[in-house]
Amino acid sequence: MSVEPRPARQDSLRARNLALVLRRISGAPEPVSRAEVAAATGLTRATVSALVDTLVASRLVAELPPRLTRATGRPATGLVVDGAHTAGLGIEINVDYLAVCVVDLAGGIRHRSVLPGDQRGRAPERTCAAAAELAGQAVEAATADGLTVAGVGVAVPGLVDLPAGLLRFAPNLGWRDTDVEALLRRAGRLDGLDITVDNEANYAALGELHSDPAALDDFLHVSGEIGVGAGIILGRELFHGTRGWSGEIGHLTVDLDGPPCRCGARGCLEQFAGQEAILRAAGLPVNAATSLGGQATVGRIIDAAEGGSAQTDAALRRAGRALGVAVAGAVNLLDIPGVVLGGIYAPLAKWIAPEVQREVDQRILSAAWSQVIVRVSAAGSDAAVLGAAGSVTRKILRDPVDWLRHDQTFLAR
Amino acid sequence: MSVEPRPARQDSLRARNLALVLRRISGAPEPVSRAEVAAATGLTRATVSALVDTLVASRLVAELPPRLTRATGRPATGLVVDGAHTAGLGIEINVDYLAVCVVDLAGGIRHRSVLPGDQRGRAPERTCAAAAELAGQAVEAATADGLTVAGVGVAVPGLVDLPAGLLRFAPNLGWRDTDVEALLRRAGRLDGLDITVDNEANYAALGELHSDPAALDDFLHVSGEIGVGAGIILGRELFHGTRGWSGEIGHLTVDLDGPPCRCGARGCLEQFAGQEAILRAAGLPVNAATSLGGQATVGRIIDAAEGGSAQTDAALRRAGRALGVAVAGAVNLLDIPGVVLGGIYAPLAKWIAPEVQREVDQRILSAAWSQVIVRVSAAGSDAAVLGAAGSVTRKILRDPVDWLRHDQTFLAR
Numbered sequence: 001m002s003v004e005p006r007p008a009r010q011d012s013l014r015a016r017n018l019a020l021v022l023r024r025i026s027g028a029p030e031p032v033s034r035a036e037v038a039a040a041t042g043l044t045r046a047t048v049s050a051l052v053d054t055l056v057a058s059r060l061v062a063e064l065p066p067r068l069t070r071a072t073g074r075p076a077t078g079l080v081v082d083g084a085h086t087a088g089l090g091i092e093i094n095v096d097y098l099a100v101c102v103v104d105l106a107g108g109i110r111h112r113s114v115l116p117g118d119q120r121g122r123a124p125e126r127t128c129a130a131a132a133e134l135a136g137q138a139v140e141a142a143t144a145d146g147l148t149v150a151g152v153g154v155a156v157p158g159l160v161d162l163p164a165g166l167l168r169f170a171p172n173l174g175w176r177d178t179d180v181e182a183l184l185r186r187a188g189r190l191d192g193l194d195i196t197v198d199n200e201a202n203y204a205a206l207g208e209l210h211s212d213p214a215a216l217d218d219f220l221h222v223s224g225e226i227g228v229g230a231g232i233i234l235g236r237e238l239f240h241g242t243r244g245w246s247g248e249i250g251h252l253t254v255d256l257d258g259p260p261c262r263c264g265a266r267g268c269l270e271q272f273a274g275q276e277a278i279l280r281a282a283g284l285p286v287n288a289a290t291s292l293g294g295q296a297t298v299g300r301i302i303d304a305a306e307g308g309s310a311q312t313d314a315a316l317r318r319a320g321r322a323l324g325v326a327v328a329g330a331v332n333l334l335d336i337p338g339v340v341l342g343g344i345y346a347p348l349a350k351w352i353a354p355e356v357q358r359e360v361d362q363r364i365l366s367a368a369w370s371q372v373i374v375r376v377s378a379a380g381s382d383a384a385v386l387g388a389a390g391s392v393t394r395k396i397l398r399d400p401v402d403w404l405r406h407d408q409t410f411l412a413r
Numbered sequence: 414m415s416v417e418p419r420p421a422r423q424d425s426l427r428a429r430n431l432a433l434v435l436r437r438i439s440g441a442p443e444p445v446s447r448a449e450v451a452a453a454t455g456l457t458r459a460t461v462s463a464l465v466d467t468l469v470a471s472r473l474v475a476e477l478p479p480r481l482t483r484a485t486g487r488p489a490t491g492l493v494v495d496g497a498h499t500a501g502l503g504i505e506i507n508v509d510y511l512a513v514c515v516v517d518l519a520g521g522i523r524h525r526s527v528l529p530g531d532q533r534g535r536a537p538e539r540t541c542a543a544a545a546e547l548a549g550q551a552v553e554a555a556t557a558d559g560l561t562v563a564g565v566g567v568a569v570p571g572l573v574d575l576p577a578g579l580l581r582f583a584p585n586l587g588w589r590d591t592d593v594e595a596l597l598r599r600a601g602r603l604d605g606l607d608i609t610v611d612n613e614a615n616y617a618a619l620g621e622l623h624s625d626p627a628a629l630d631d632f633l634h635v636s637g638e639i640g641v642g643a644g645i646i647l648g649r650e651l652f653h654g655t656r657g658w659s660g661e662i663g664h665l666t667v668d669l670d671g672p673p674c675r676c677g678a679r680g681c682l683e684q685f686a687g688q689e690a691i692l693r694a695a696g697l698p699v700n701a702a703t704s705l706g707g708q709a710t711v712g713r714i715i716d717a718a719e720g721g722s723a724q725t726d727a728a729l730r731r732a733g734r735a736l737g738v739a740v741a742g743a744v745n746l747l748d749i750p751g752v753v754l755g756g757i758y759a760p761l762a763k764w765i766a767p768e769v770q771r772e773v774d775q776r777i778l779s780a781a782w783s784q785v786i787v788r789v790s791a792a793g794s795d796a797a798v799l800g801a802a803g804s805v806t807r808k809i810l811r812d813p814v815d816w817l818r819h820d821q822t823f824l825a826r
Contacts, residue, residue: 242750247748249746332664
C-alpha cells in the first residue's frame with residue numbers, strides 16, 4: 001500500500017471513534033439514528049455523520065429508509081449493520097466430518113455444508129484438500145450472493161500455537177505439527193484470504209455467543225465430540241491462555257487410575273464423556289457408528305436410551321457425572337457463573353444435564369451463594385464452524401479500520 | 414473535598430501521565446533520570462519534570478544525589494520510589510495463626526509479627542479483635558518509623574464477595590457471612606484507613622510477584638495450609654473471576670468417591686494435600702500439631718520424613734501426586750506456563766515437587782511442546798500477609814492519583 005500514513009495520534013483517534021460508532025450500531029437491538037449514536041458515544045453529530053458516511057461508503061453499515069425506524073419523535077434514517085456485502089467463512093475439520101459456513105456481517109447464516117466421513121485414516125493433505133474444496137464452493141456461493149468473503153476461520157480439534165496457527169497435536173486425528181493453513185492454501189481455492197486456525201472448542205464458544213442473544217458475559221462452553229474441549233468466554237471475549245492452549249477440559253483427570261487416554265495420561269474426562277467412550281460403555285458399535293458422522297451416531301445413542309437400554313442409560317449418566325466433576329473443577333478455579341453444554345451434549349442433555357447440575361451443585365464451593373447456571377447450547381454441533389465464520393465478522397465489527405485498510409482509498413478519504 | 418474538579422479530560426490525562434511516569438520509575442531496576450523517563454514515555458521533558466515534581470512533593474518519589482546515578486553521560490539526578498514515607502499494612506487471619514506486615518512503597522518489609530494459635534474454637538469477634546490489636550501495634554511501629562500507612566489488605570481463608578469484601582464461607586474456620594472489615598474496625602485501631610478483604614491464596618500469589626524478581630508474568634500460585642487455595646496471576650495481575658471466587662483448587666475433585674470434605678463434597682484435593690490430611694496419612698497427631706502453628710507443624714512432618722518414617726514419606730508423595738493431578742487440570746484449562754508451590758509446600762518441596770512435576774508432565778496435553786515450570790515459592794508462608802500489604806502499595810504505584818486525592822491540596826496544584 002502506497003498511501004502516506006497520517007500522524008499516529010490522529011489516525012488512532014479516528015480508528016477508535018470509527019470502532020465506537022460501529023459498535024454502537026452493531027450492538028443495538030434495532031436500527032439507530034445518527035443522533036442516537038452521537039448521544040450514546042459522546043461524539044459530536046458532525047463527527048458521527050462523517051464516520052457513518054465512511055462506514056456506509058465501505059458497505060459495513062446500511063441506511064434504512066426513514067419509515068422503518070422507531071416512531072419516537074421525528075423520522076430519522078435508521079442505521080444497521082450491512083449484511084449484504086461482507087461475510088466471514090468458517091471451516092471445521094473434525095474427526096468424523098468436515099463443515100463450512102458463511103456468515104454475513106449482520107450475523108445471517110448464508111451458506112452451510114457438511115461432509116461426513118472419518119478423517120482418521122487419511123493424510124492431513126487429503127483432508128485439507130477436501131476441506132479447501134468445500135470452502136471453495138462456499139466462497140463461490142457467497143460471491144454469487146454478492147458477498148465479499150473477508151477472511152477465514154478454521155476450527156481444528158487440537159492444540160494450536162497462537163498466533164502462528166500451527167496445529168501442534170490433535171490426539172484424535174493423530175496429527176502432529178501440521179501447518180493446516182499451508183495445506184488448505186495448496187488447493188488454490190482460498191487465494192488472497194487471511195486464514196486463522198484455532199481450536200474447535202474455542203470457536204464453538206464464540207459460536208454460542210453468536211447464536212444465543214441471552215448468552216452470559218462470562219461462561220464456559222463445553223463441546224462434546226470424539227474429543228471433549230471447552231472454550232472460556234470472559235467479558236464476551238475468548239480467553240486463550242498464554243499460548244492459545246486453554247480449555248483442554250477433556251484431559252482433566254476424573255479418575256486417577258482410570259482408563260488410558262490417547263494423550264498419554266490416565267483417567268481423562270474424555271475417557272468417560274467422549275463420544276466413543278459413551279458408545280463403548282453403552283455397548284454400541286464404535287467404528288460403524290462414527291463413520292456415520294456425529295449426528296447419526298448421537299441418534300443411535302438416543303434411540304438406544306429411549307428404547308429402554310439400561311446400559312446406554314448408565315453410560316450417559318456416567319458421562320454426565322464425569323463431565324459434572326470436571327466442570328465443577330473448572331468453576332472452582334475460574335469462578336465463572338455459567339456452563340453451556342454443546343456438541344453432542346446438546347442432543348443428549350436430557351440424560352447428561354441433570355448429572356452435571358447435581359455434581360456442580362455439590363462440588364462448587366460457592367454454589368450455596370450463587371448457583372451455577374447449566375444451559376444447553378443454542379448452536380449445538382454447528383457452534384464451531386459458526387464461531388469460526390463469526391470470528392471474521394466479529395473482528396471487522398470490533399476493528400473496522402484493520403479491514404478497511406484493505407481498501408486502498410480508505411486512508412485517503 | 415471542596416476543590417472544584419477540572420474538566421474530566423484534562424484531569425484523566427494528567428492522572429494517566431502521572432501513573433505512566435511513576436510506573437517507569439518503579440519498574441526500573443536502578444535509578445532513572447528525568448530525561449530517561451521522557452525518552453521512555455514519549456512525554457516532553459517539561460511535562461515529565463512537572464509530573465516528577467508532583468510525585469516528589471507527594472513523597473512517592475525520591476531524588477538521589479547526582480553522584481549515585483549511572484555514569485552513562487553527564488551526571489543527572491536519580492529518581493527512585495520513595496520508601497521512607499508511605500506504606501501498606503497486611504493482616505492475615507488464618508486457621509492456626511494471625512500475622513501482620515508493613516511494606517513500604519519501595520517494597521521493603523518494615524515490620525512483621527505472627528501470633529500462632531488455633532482460631533477454630535474462637536468467635537470471629539475475638540479473632541478479629543486480636544488481629545486488630547496486632548495491626549494497631551504494627552501501625553504504631555510504622556508511624557514511629559516515619560511511615561504513613563495508606564491502607565490495609567486483609568487475607569482470609571475463604572470465599573470473599575468482591576467488591577463488598579464480605580467473607581461468605583471459610584470452611585476451615587467455620588465462619589459464614591462474616592463482615593471481617595466491620596469486626597476489625599470495632600477495636601478502633603484502624604480508624605481512617607481503607608480496608609480491603611480478599612482471599613489468602615489470592616494475596617499469596619501477589620506476595621510471590623512481590624518477592625520473586627524473576628516471577629513469570631502468568632503463573633498459578635498454590636498455597637498449602639490447613640486448606641489449599643490458588644491465586645491466578647495473568648499479565649502480572651490477579652485474576653479474580655466473576656465474583657472474586659477464583660482459585661479454589663483445594664476443592665477440585667481428585668478422587669470421585671474419596672473422603673468427605675468440610676465443603677460438603679467428596680474427594681477434594683484438600684483431603685489429600687491439606688496440612689491435616691498429610692498429618693493424618695503420616696500417622697502424626699493432628700490436633701496437638703496444629704495448635705503449634707503452621708511452621709512448627711511442618712517441622713514435625715519434616716522431622717518424621719527425615720527420620721525415616723515410611724508412612725510420612727508415603728503421605729507426602731500421595732499429597733504431591735494429588736496436587737500434581739489438580740495442578741495439571743488447572744494448566745490444561747488455563748494454559749498457564751508456571752506453577753509456584755507455596756505455603757507448607759515450600760518447606761516440603763523436596764518430597765512434593767517431584768511428584769507434582771511428574772503428574773504435570775504426564776497429564777498436561779501441551780507438556781511435550783512447552784514444559785510447565787514448577788517452582789518453589791520465594792515468599793513461602795509469608796506470601797499472603799506480604800501480598801496483602803503489597804496490594805496497598807501496588808495500588809498506589811499503579812494509580813497514584815487515587816491515593817493523592819486524599820491530599821486536599823493535590824488537585825489544586
